[in-house]
Amino acid sequence: MAAAGDGPWLDDAAGRLVRPYTVSNGRTRPSTALDLMSQVMVTGATPLGYLGPEHTQVLDLCRAPVPVAEVAAHLKLPVAVTKVLLADLLDCGALTTKPPAFHHSPTDRALLEAVLDGLRRQL
Structure with a gap:
């Protein structure tokens, strides 16, 4: 039985009825390299051609800068599929997109040790 407002593509017991690979037309690799923390945002340009419902959802989500990982979470799709959808919209x-902004190197040893110390204190 479909959940209210979700239409025929979602079933309470089975979950998503359209498999993720169909959303990306079977493509598994995006045409543009995207990091999980890359920020994506709409440009205001109208895309030409057919857009699937997931593309429209992405455009609604990205009115303000949003990380790729967050877009995938909102869409409830695997990150690989989300990156393909985002690349479609980037291409048109x-x-x-802009790369993530780090004030320090994300692999800075002192930063990683501080995170580890904080986690140990929580346990």
């Missing part, structure tokens, strides 16, 4: 100029 509907989205723009």
Whole structure:
């Protein structure tokens, strides 16, 4: 039975009825390299051609800068599929991206040790 407002593509017991690979037309690799923390945002340009419902959802989500990982979480799709959808929108100029901004190197040893110490204190 479909959940209210979700239409025929979602079933309470079975989950998503359309498999993720169909959302990306079987593609598994995006045309643009995207990091999980890359920020994506709409440009205001109208994409030409057919957009699936997931593409439209992405455009609604990205009115403000959003990390790729967060877009995947909102769509409830695997990150690989989400990256393909985002690349489609980047290719047609509907989205723009910028790399994540780190004040320090994300692999800085002192930073990682501080995180580890904080986690140990929580346990």
